Amino acid sequence: MFRQKIARFVLMLIAGMPVAAQALGLDSAALIAGQREAMKRLAYMDGVWRGPAWTILPSGEKHNITQTERIGPFLDGSVKVTEGRGYDADGKVTFNPFGKISLNQAAKVYTLHSHAMGYVGDFELKLTSDGYTWDIPAGPMTIHYTAVIKDGTWHEVGDRIVTGKAPVRFFEMTLKRIGDTDWPAAGAVSPK
Amino acid sequence: MPELPELDQIVHGQLRLAVLSILSAVAKADFTFLRDCTGSTDGNISAHLLKLEQAGYVAVEKSFVKRKPTSTYQITSAGRTALANYIRNLKKLLGADFNRSK
Numbered sequence: 001m002f003r004q005k006i007a008r009f010v011l012m013l014i015a016g017m018p019v020a021a022q023a024l025g026l027d028s029a030a031l032i033a034g035q036r037e038a039m040k041r042l043a044y045m046d047g048v049w050r051g052p053a054w055t056i057l058p059s060g061e062k063h064n065i066t067q068t069e070r071i072g073p074f075l076d077g078s079v080k081v082t083e084g085r086g087y088d089a090d091g092k093v094t095f096n097p098f099g100k101i102s103l104n105q106a107a108k109v110y111t112l113h114s115h116a117m118g119y120v121g122d123f124e125l126k127l128t129s130d131g132y133t134w135d136i137p138a139g140p141m142t143i144h145y146t147a148v149i150k151d152g153t154w155h156e157v158g159d160r161i162v163t164g165k166a167p168v169r170f171f172e173m174t175l176k177r178i179g180d181t182d183w184p185a186a187g188a189v190s191p192k
Numbered sequence: 193m194p195e196l197p198e199l200d201q202i203v204h205g206q207l208r209l210a211v212l213s214i215l216s217a218v219a220k221a222d223f224t225f226l227r228d229c230t231g232s233t234d235g236n237i238s239a240h241l242l243k244l245e246q247a248g249y250v251a252v253e254k255s256f257v258k259r260k261p262t263s264t265y266q267i268t269s270a271g272r273t274a275l276a277n278y279i280r281n282l283k284k285l286l287g288a289d290f291n292r293s294k
Binding site: 057058059060061117119136137138139140141143160162165 | 209210211212213214216217218219220221222225228229230231255257262264
């Protein structure tokens with residue numbers, strides 16, 4: 001009896017979903033199409049990238065790494081997924097960020113959901129003619145990233161900005177596009 | 193009178209809140225960097241960093257870089273939780289109008 005009630009409730013939910021979505025003016029196909037169209041503006045990011053990068057450590061020392069990125073569309077092209085790996089000279093991975101870029105259609109903003117070194121956050125990605133900028137607010141300081149991606153080169157810098165002081169550059173990377181990737185869409189589980 | 197959410201007094205100090213905000217965004221920061229970012233003085237920020245350290249909200253690592261003593265600070269898990277709770281309680285305290293205006 002209880003199972004029947006649950007089953008009936010689930011059926012009602014499933015049957016009611018499209019109606020509810022239509023009532024709210026939501027159409028999955030249209031939403032995905034809109035998101036896919038918006039993500040085309042970031043198609044230049046897709047592929048595999050590699051190049052030198054440096055960052056300033058808390059001690060003030062400059063730390064050089066080889067940075068790689070693999071980037072590709074996911075969920076039928078409606079979001080973009082990124083994974084970076086920074087290698088020390090001995091080949092050890094010392095920096096491994098992961099990100100998902102998507103469009104918030106209601107707010108008309110691109111959002112980067114980032115995981116890096118145990119830190120998690122959502123940041124607005126502001127598109128420029130040949131790249132993007134994004135900020136991490138940190139109290140009296142802002143961490144400002146600027147990326148320019150063109151002609152197969154991805155140049156990104158990070159600056160620490162404190163009001164009334166000159167910006168301090170603490171990060172720079174210059175990557176070359178070295179090929180295509182079918183990540184992360186490849187390897188989906190088939191029904192059989 | 194309705195019960196007001198409590199604000200963690202350790203986090204609530206202007207300079208300590210600034211320090212926690214910075215450390216929530218960077219992996220580590222040294223003493224000089226935190227002092228310069230906040231526009232504070234050696235003595236003032238030392239006192240506030242000690243309070244945060246005693247509360248378990250930041251961890252300090254002392255070392256020598258080029259023969260100079262350096263103190264490097266990092267937010268702890270407790271510090272991160274305290275900052276998140278503080279922001280949540282502050283939003284509650286400011287009320288529905290503030291949350292709607294966002």
